[in-house]
Amino acid sequence: MNEANWDLLRLFFAVANTGSVNAAARQLNMSQPTLSRRLKELERYVGAPLFFRVPSGVLLTQEGEDLKRAAASVVGSFSSFHQDWRLRVGPRTDVVKISATEGMTKHWLLPRVHRLYELHPHIRLHINSTIEQQDLTNSDLDFVIRMGHPGDNELIGRKITTVGFSIYASEAYLSRRGQPKSAGELKGHDVIGTSGDFSGFRGERVGRMPLLTIFLKAAEASRTLRLMPLGNHYFAAREGLGLAFLATPFAMAEGLVPVLPEESMAMDVWLLRRRESDLRKLTRQVGRFLEKEFAASKAWFASGETVGKQPTCKQ
Missing domain, CATH: 3.40.190.290 (D-Maltodextrin-Binding Protein; domain 2)
Structure with a gap:
């Protein structure tokens, strides 16, 4: 994925983990319509639907489940890298x-x-x-x-x-x-x-x-x-x-x-x-x-x- 699509993947995981577009939007500090629009961009990139709506929010389609499994290790590695980077950079920023x-x-x-x-x-x-x-x-x-x-x-x-x-x-x-x-x-x-x-x-x-x-x-x-x-x-x-x-x-x-x-x-x-x-x-x-x-x-x-x-x- 290119840089723009990496950001889309981050948004996808927020919705997948919360099971709700509204909850994910609040977590990401963005509007629900904006988040929905960005998810549509990702679905067009993948070429398949990733969610279907249910009364409680959204569930992953089969393609969505496959994407979550395939990208989980990448997202986890990036999260660890981000935390480690913040720990290393933070102290110098105060000096x-x-x-x-x-x-x-x-x-x-x-x-x-x-x-x-x-x-x-x-x-x-x-x-x-x-x-x-x-x-x-x-x-x-x-x-x-x-x-x-x-x-x-x-x-x-x-x-x-x-x-x-x-x-x-x-x-x-x-x-x-x-x-x-x-x-x-x-x-x-x-x-x-x-x-x-x-x-x-x-x-x-x-x-x-x-x-x-x-x-x-x-x-x-x-x-x-x-x-x-x-x-x-x-x-x-x-x-x-x-x-x-x-x-x-x-x-x-x-x-x-x-x-x-x-x-x-x-x-x-x-x-x-x-x-x-x-x-x-x-x-x-x-x-x-x-x-x-x-x-x-x-x-x-x-x-x-x-x-x-x-x-x-x-x-």
Whole structure:
């Protein structure tokens, strides 16, 4: 049977098992005239009557009995397959997988998980926290929150905000070593990070990152601490181990102090996804949630001025 006739066979079994067209129609959530019309299609395909009417409903003709016996194993196998498939597919449908940097995860994403749980009680979140640029095309991730140029043409998404960057240190470090007054005074200070630590900012034009260039040149003439993953730079700066090039809102959330307050730069933040993920209803809903939350957080990402009182979007 072709695909259309397989559906007719499903309807036939519903009537055969209930012994009533009306009862089967209610079970199938369709009208009785529609079901009767579809059964006539099957009878024309078979070339023989499959039912005859009795006061209690319908009974199978000899051809109907033969069809029921012949197709019973096929229908049973399909029913088992359908149940097994639902068990396998169902759990993944409730899972949303997100990759974001350590700072983004700690200071922006995790504070919004409670709200996601309220909106979607059955959601199961898998969060991969890393500075490494995760590749959606070769993974089962639903979303990547990426700083810098997205790079992958296979992905869809858009720039959702910009995040400010500057050089930061702890108050204890600056009290001990002094506050640099200019870029030239950065040399000689302890520096957290080297050029290799920032390779994840791929795709960004050097001309757009003059402050990072200045910072890395200072690192070449200073005592440096190479520390990976990059999220640990926040903790090292908080421990007073040197100057660090950090995202403004996350650095301020850690209680760090801008070293050259007048110097900063901005980097684009992208929310990327696979087109196929849109087939899952929950993934579409989470995508809209993230977009609204990013829109409500634009000022915070730019300056970090509302740290501790992050704006959230009322859903």
